Amino acid sequence: MIDVLEIFLAEKGIYMLTFILMGLGIFGMIVCGNYMKKIICMNIMQVAIIFFFLTLGQKDGGTLPVLVHNLTSAEEYINPLPHALMLTAIVVSLGTTGVALALLMKIKEIYGTIEEEEITGKRWKK
Amino acid sequence: MINHLPVLIIIVPLMGAILCPLISYYSPEWGKKTVIGALFASFVMSVMQLVNVAERGEPVHYWMGGWNPPYGIEFVIDGVNAVMIAMVAAIGAMTALFSSPFEEANPKHRFRSAGYYSILCFLAIGLLGMSSTGDAFNLYVFMEIVSLAGYGLIAIGEEKAPVAAFRYLLTGTIGACMYLMGVGFLYSATGTLNMADMAVRLQDVENMTVIIIAMACLVVGLGVKMALFPLHGWQPAAHSYAHHAADPMIAGIMIKIPAYAMFRFFFCIFDESLPMMGAVHKIVGVMAVCGILFGSLKALRYHKYNKILAYSSIGQVGYIALGFAIGNFYGIAGAVLHIVSHAFMKTGLFYTSAALKYKYHIEYTDDLGQVYRKMPVTSLTLVTLALSMVGLPPFAGFFSKWYLALGAIQNGQYFYVAVLVASSLLGAIYFFRIFEKLFMGEETEMEDRYPAAEHGGKELPLRIMIPLLMAAAMIIALGLGNSLVVDFIEKTVLEVFLA
Amino acid sequence: MPVILLEAYFLLILIAIAIVVIFHKDLLAVTVIYCAFSFVAMVLYILVGAADVAFTEAVIGVISTVYFIIAIKSISRRCK
C-alpha cells in the first residue's frame, strides 16, 4: 500500500501538491483584499515554485551536495544546480518582499488604508 | 577590450550605479555625473559592439568566468540583440541626461538623486542584460532587476503612484514566477538552462505536454511583463503615474525587451516544426489583435496625455506580438523593427509629456491649447513622433507596419492587415485630436516654470532638449534607414531562428 | 519512513497554512502563521536535500517576519 502511495507521490502527488500550493498563492493574491495578505500569498507562491525546482534535483539515495571523500560517483549526490538557482530566487523574493512592504507603508500613509476596496472605491483625499 | 565588450556594456553602468550613492554622499552632482557618464560609455561601447558584430558576420559569444556553455553563463550577441542593446543603451543614456533637470528640483534630500540615478541605471542594466544573455535563468535574474527598478521608479512618481507600483509588483511577480515555472519545465525536460543548448536538446524531447505547458507559462510570464492584451492590467496606471523623467524609459523599453525575450523563446528555442507551433502562433495572434484594437479604442476615451500614450502602448505591443504570430521573415523583421522604432517613439512621446509637465505642469490634453507657440521644438517633436506612431511615412512606424503587412500577406493572413489598417486609423484619431488641441485649442493661462526670457530665450534646458531631438532624429533615421536594420538582422534571423 | 511521504505531509501542512492565510482576519496572526510556514518550508527543503536553501530560508523567515511585524505596527492589524 505504502509502495503504491510512494510511487504515486513520486510521479504525481508531490507535483500536484506543489501546484495546489502555487495555485492557492496566486488565488490569494487575487482574491484577498488586504495588501498585506497579498504580499504573504506572494511569498507562498514563491515557496511553491522554489520547492518545485528543488524536487527536480532530488535523487533517490542521494546525499547533500557537499563532497565527502569516499563518495565520488555522480549518482550519490543530489543535483546542486537547482539549489544554486533557488538560492538566487529566494534572495530575489526577499528583495521583492522588502519593496512591497515599503510600498504598503507608503500606501497606508497616502490612503489611510490598505484594503483594495477602499482604495479603489474612494479617491485619494487631499 | 573589443572581446570584452559584451560584459563591459553591463559592468560599466553597474559600477556607476553602485558607486553612485557613495559618491553622492560627498557630492550629489558628481554622483549624477557618474551615472550619466557610465551610461554614455555603455552606449558608445554598444555601438562599437554593433559594428563589431556587423564586421564579424557571426554571433559574438562571451563566457562568464571562462566556463564554456552550458556549464557557465554565456552572453550571445547576434544581429538582433546587438541592435536591442544599442537601443537600450541609447535610450538609457538619453533618459539619464533627460532626468537631471527633474532631479534638481529636490535639493533638500541628498540621497534622493543618488537613489534615483542608481535605480534608473539598474533599469538600464537589467534591460541590457536581458537582451545580451544566452541563459534562461540569467534572464530571470535580469528580469527581476528590471522589475524591481521599475517598481521603484513608478512608486516615486505622482501621488497615486504607489498603488500603481504595488499592483505592478503583484502582477509582475506572478509574471516572473510564471516565467520561472516555464524555465523549470524546460529544465525538467532538457536538463539545461543555456538557450542554444536547450534548443538542441528539445529536439529529442518526445513528451509534448511539457513543452506545451512550458510555452503557456512563458507566454503568460513574458506577456505580463510586456503588457500583452489580457495581461496588461498593471500597465496604464503604472505608465501614467510613474516618475516623470523615468517614465520615458519605463514606457519605452521596459515592455519591449520582454517582447524580445519572447521572440528568443519562440524562434530560437522552440523549433518551428513542433506540431503545436501553429496553434501557439494563432493564440498569440488573437491576443495581439485584441490588444491592438483594445489599446487603440481605449486610448480614445482618455484626455490625460500619459493615459493615451499608455493605452496606445498596449496596442503597439500588440503589433510586436502580431509579428511573432505571423512568424515568417518579414513578420519577425517587422516585429524587431517595431520594437526598436516604437521604443524610440514612445520614449520620445513621454519625453514630450515630461517636458510639458516640467515647463507648464500640463497633464491633460485639454490644457495644450496653443502651447506650440511657447514650446515649438517640443511640439514639433511631438508631431513627428505621433505621425510615426500613426504609421505615416517617412517615419519609422510606417516601415515596421510595412514589414508586418508584407509578412501577413505572404502568409495569406489578410485579417491581420485589416487590423493594422484599423489600428493606424484609430491611432490617427487620438493623435490628431492632440494636434488639434495643441495647434488650434484655446490658449490657457499657465504659470511658466521655466520662463524662456530668463533663460536666454531657451524653451527648455538643453539637457531636456537634446534627448527630445535625438528621439525625433532617431525616428527619421530609422525610417529612412530601415533597410539597414533589416539587412543587419536578416542573416541572424534566417540562419539561427528560421533554420 | 520514506522521505517522499514526509514531503507530502509537510506540503499538506503548507497548504493548510496557505488556506488559513487566505481566510484569517487578523494580520498579526497571519504573520505569525507565516513564520510557521517559513519554518515548515525550511524543513521541507532539508528533506529534499537542499541544505543551503533551507539555511537561507530559515534566515529569511526570521527577517521577513520581523519586517512584517514592524510593518503591522504601522498599519492596522485587522483586515476585511
Add this chain to the structure above:
Amino acid sequence: MDKVKVIGVIVIIAGVITAGFVMGDFLPAIGDINSAPNGYLSVYYITNALHDTEAPNMVTAVLADYRGFDTLFETCVMFLAGVTTLMVLSSKRKVVKGKRNEHDLNGVSFGGTVLDTGFRIIIPVIVIYAFYVLSHGEISLGGGFQAGALLAIAYMIDRLIPSFQNSLGNFTEEAAAIIAGLGVFIYAFTGVLPMFNGGYFLEYDHLPFAFMTEEIVMLHSVGIFMIEAGVTVCVMGTIINILEVVLERTEFDD
C-alpha cells in the same frame, strides 16, 4: 467574499488534482536518477566541481563560480531593493530620529533581565557564527548571503530590543545603502580584476594573486571568498537599510 474564497480554494484543489490525473506524466518522477535534470549538467558539476573550483560544497561551486554572474545580479537585486525602499519611503518622515530612545523606552527592559541578558550573549555568538558561515561557506553549508543575513539579524536584535540602546551603533539608512553598494562593488571588482589579467569576467584563474598560491585552482578559493565577502556586506547593508527605513515609519507607542 468568504464564499468566493471557499469556492475558489476548492476549485483550485480539485482542478489541479483532476488536471494531474488527466494530463499524464510529463514531469520526471521525483528521485529518478536518470531524469534529464539529473543527468547532463548535474553530472558535470558533481564530478568536476572540486577539480575545477576547489570548493567541496557543490552548491557554492555552482553559485559562486559556474554561475557567479547570476549571483552578482542577485546581489544587485538586494542592493536595488534597499535603495528602492529608501526612495519610496524617503519623503515626509513620521518619527523624529532618536525620539524613541529619549523618552519612553529608557531603561525599559524587553522581556525581563534574563531574556535581555540572553540576547546580549547571543549577539556576539551570532556574529561569530556569521563569520564562520562566510569563511566556511565554500566547504560546508552557507555562504555570503547567510552570513550577511546573520550579521543583519544580530544588528536587528540590537536595534529592536529597547533596553540595548543600540550598543552596536546606529546606521542611518543612507549609510547602510552605501555599504550595500560597496558590497556589490567588491563583487563586481573581483569580477573585473581577471579582465586586466587576460581572462574573462569573473574568471578566477586569472586573478592577479597568483603569487599567493602554488596552484592556479587555489585562486578559485580566493575568488569565491572575495565575492562571498562582497555578498555578505551587501546583504547585511540592505537588510539593515530596509529595517531602518521601515522602523523610521513605525511608532512604538506600546
Add this chain to the structure above:
Amino acid sequence: MIIESLRPLAAVAVSLLAAVLIMICGNRVKPDVREGITLGAAVIKALLVFSMVPAVLAGNEYYCSPWEIVDGISLAFRTDAAGMVFACVASGLWIVTSIYSIGYMRGHHEKNQTGYFAAFAVCLSSAIGIAFAANLITFFIFYEMLTIATYPLVSHYRNDSAKASGRKYLAYTLISGQLFFAAIVTVYVKYGTLDFRAGGFIEAGSMGQTAMLLLFILMLGGGAVKSGLMPLHGWLPSAMVAPTPVSALLHAVAVVKAGAFCVLRIVWFVFGAESAAWCGGGRLLTWLAAATIILSSLIAMRKDNLKARLAYSTIGQLSYIILGIGILAPYSVTGAAFHIVAHAFLKITLFMCAGAIYVTTGLSEISTMGGLFKRMPVTCVCFTAASLGIAGLPLLAGFVSKMNIIRGAFMENKLFFVAVLVAAALFALSYLIPVVRIFFGKEISSPVINEGGEASPAMLVPIVITAVVSFILGVMPNAGPQLYNLAVMAAQGGGPIG
C-alpha cells in the same frame, strides 16, 4: 536611355530644405526673408524641373535611386513623360502661387504665416516626389506626406469650421491612404515588384476577376479621394474655409492633381489598359466619373459662394481627367494628361481671381458682385477667359484636352461619354457664364464696388500670367516645355514622338 542623375532628388529636396529653413527662421526674421526663401526655392525647383524636359522629350529618363528604402525596394525617382507633365505644372505654378500668396497673406494680414509657408513648401516637395516616383512605395511616401502637409493648410484658420473641415479631410484621405497601403503590400507580395512600367505590370488573369477589381478599387481609392471623385468628394468643398492661395494650391496645383495623377499612374503604369479593362475597373471609373461630372455641375449651379462654386467645378473637371483615363484609349489618356496642365492653369486663374476679389473688396458671394468689372477690370477679364477655357472653348487650353478625350471616346466607340463630355461643357458654361454676366452687369450690388481700385500687383501679376499662359497653351499646346508632346509620350508609354 537612362541618365543617372541626382537632379530629380534635388528637385524634390529643394523645397523640403526651404521648409526646414522657414521653420528654423520662424518669426525671428522679417517676413521678407521667409518669402524670399520660398520664392528662391520655387525658382530653383522650376529651373531644375524644366532643365530636365529636353532630355525627356528626346526619350531619355533621369533616374536616381539614393538608397534602399525598404528591404528589396529602393527609394527611386524617374522622370518619365507623365511625371514631367505634372512636375512642370506643379513647379511652374508654385512660383506663381508664391507671389500671389505673398500679396494675399499681406493684404489679408494672416496669422501663422511661418507654418503656412513651410507646409506649402512641403506640399510642393511631395507633389514633385509623386511626379517623379519610380515605384509605388516612393509614390506612397510622398502621397502620405502630401496628405499630412495639406492638413495644416486646410485648417489654417484654426476655428471650429476649419477644424471640422480638417477632420473631414483627414478622415477621407487617411482611410483611403491606409487602404492604398494595404493594396500596395498585396501587389508587392503577388507580383514581386512595385516599379511603374508603361503598360502596367499586373497581367490580366493573374488573379481572380473580383479580387483584381477589389485591388483596383483599393488602389484607386487614394487617388479618387484626392481628386474628389464622387462619392468620395466630401472633403473638397468643406476645405473651402482655407485661405484662397491654399484652395488654389489644393484645387489646381498639388492635391487634387496628385490624386488625378495617382489615378493615371495606377491605371496606366500599374495595371495597364488590358488588366484595367479585364477586371472592369476602367468601366467603373468611367461611370463614376461621368456621374460626377453631371452631378457636380448641377450642384455648382446652385452655389452662391464663388469659391464653393469653383470647388464643385473642380470636382467636375477632375472627373474629366479620370474619365479620360478610364476610357483606356491612348488619345483620351493624352487628353487626360494634358487636362492636368490645362485645368491647373485655368482653375488657378479662377481661384486667384476669387481670392483677389475677396481680399480687395471683401466679397465672397456671387450675388453681391454685380458690376465688379468697373472696379477690377483686369481680374474680371481674366476670370472670363478662364471660365471659357474651363468650358472648353477653342483657343483656350481646355479645348485641346477635351478634344483629345472625346477623340479617344470615339475611337473606343463609347459614344455615351462623348455625349456626357459635350453636355458637361454646356454645364460648365451654365454655371460660370452667369458669374461673368454679373461681373459685367450694370447693376451694382455692393457699395464697396464703387470705391478703390484693382487688386495689388502681387496678386494681379500672377493672375495675368496664368491667364495668358492658358491662352498660349490653347493656341500652341507645345509652347514652352512642349507639355502636349509630353502628354502624348506619357499616353504612348515613353519613347520620343515621331
